[in-house]
Amino acid sequence: MVLLCLVTILGNSLVILAFVMDRNLRHRSNYFFLNLAVSDFAVGVFCMPLYIPYSLTGKWHLGRGICKLWLVMDYLLCTASVFNIVLISYDRFLSVTKAVSYRAQQGITSNPAIKMVAIWILAFLLYCPAILFWELVAGHSVVAADQCYAEFFNNWYFLLCASTLEFFVPLLLVTYFNVHIFHDIQRRQRRGSVQDCEPPRSSSLSWRFCGLPGPGASSPSSEAEDNVPYSMKPKKGSLGAECSSPSRDNSVTPENDYSVSFCAKTRSKLQQDKKIAKSLAIIVCVFAVCWAPYSLLMIIRGACQGTCVHSFLYEGAFWLLWINSSLNPFLYSLCHVKFRMAFLKILCHKKFATLRSGSF
Template structure:
């Protein structure tokens, strides 16, 4: 009997699949349209978006009728395909999160070697392919070896999910190890930023000035409001020069003419340079701290979406319980919900991706703003 609650849940699940495809499709489209995004670290965002996109395009649409009718009606071959793709995409998404965290760890904790070392695109692509291959090896061979054979073809599930050794091994490979790695990278980033935040045991003072970055980013109001802290903003050199000239001109207006003004101007120029350098250092530190906070949010979201499912799977394997359980079903959907969150936690809050979205969706606004700036 179809109830109102079942219809609402069905609508939400269809909306979730559509939202996953939309959010990750935007990331893929932005990467294709904007050549400025084709950097080594952004390829990992693309790899994550591809995996999550097909979660919404393949995994959920095939599971919804299976769950609604309470039987598999698409044949055993398509069942094997769906199982392999589902486990492959979810595990690949997890491994891409590890790659992104590792890249951030390298960029902050080993900034000099990270910037000077020229990593070829082929090497980056190798990392991306390795994430897919390793993800396939976790579940793929077991599923292809016939773990899901069912003579009546009314079920489509990995029968090894009731085998405790299999569950423990796969849980370690797809959850425990990635969680430890991401936590380690996040802790190293935090410790590095904490060490940089003090000079000879004293906190670095915060200059009481406005950020020179404000007003330079042309982003749509929607993206700027929903995003977490910006990850890659730096103090532009042109803004630093303007700050120096502005402070010097103010000083010249307030001082009298003569030799005394010249001497004080020389000392002010030196102190002003030191102050601006301190401002640039401070803003870089604040930017890196925002990166650390965003990584903590990412780690928390990952654990929130995956830990309940892993826990319930292990419990069911010990009790050999394959009956329907509302909370197990809820945690099953929760891991798919992580594919919905990833675009917001990663690419949509990356400045370069937001600029790409501005070029795509806010083209008129960009043209109007450029015309105003040219006229002024």
């Protein structure tokens, strides 16, 4: 338990520190990852340490006031973590499927801040009023003096409604966003592969020869170009091999040179969208595995008043819920090149300097 707590604190503090030290991470969509890291960091700093003695002894020794505070923080932070995952998925969905309008809003700095604040407000309203005022409305408390759990712990109707909003609806949303991202990428790939098969008839067909729309058409949707990792950008020497000019004498004209560079640029964006879809799929799968057991067991336990679910099984599902907060920082480093480079810069500064000098 202590080890899991330390991993959660150190991993998420590394994400927060990366934002402070690396300006390259201060992109609009990455602020949502920062919001998620803050909620997960607070879980490791406050929720886990206070729960460990309670889990080992079976008794709460810190008083009623601290218990209420712990419950509010635990439900608030875990719910905010889920809602942040939904927000990240929605932002990725827009960046891939509606790139024109998404890029047009890049300069609106207040838009991400409003969404981030809204996440915390919605997370607070879902559980915290019930935690604070359930006892006053009911007129009595059902929690023993040496125990610490919410008054609605055995209320099946409330748990079903709250779990639907906290887990099932978010799971459907992130699945919907992820499926549409994959469909959008597959559609663009099929369109590009069909156009690639068309034989070149004249130099004016160089756009279709590269699997691209003409100069007046809109390019395929993708995230901002500056998010494309350096290693993914095509080198000048490989452009001619991938999108050769259809001119008869193989001369490099301004039109052909522009079409080749535009083709390579668009393909690099498509590769970036593929990485976005894969990283989002991993985050969604981890979220589902960590949250599904607890959400289902909580509803079942409430329906049978705690008699049909073994306490050990419920305790395991409860800790699995917190494991999600420990895994999120590692998902960033594995799925995002800029996060990986920022972590390397912080942890191994000399190695990062060597790699950077070698890349140039």
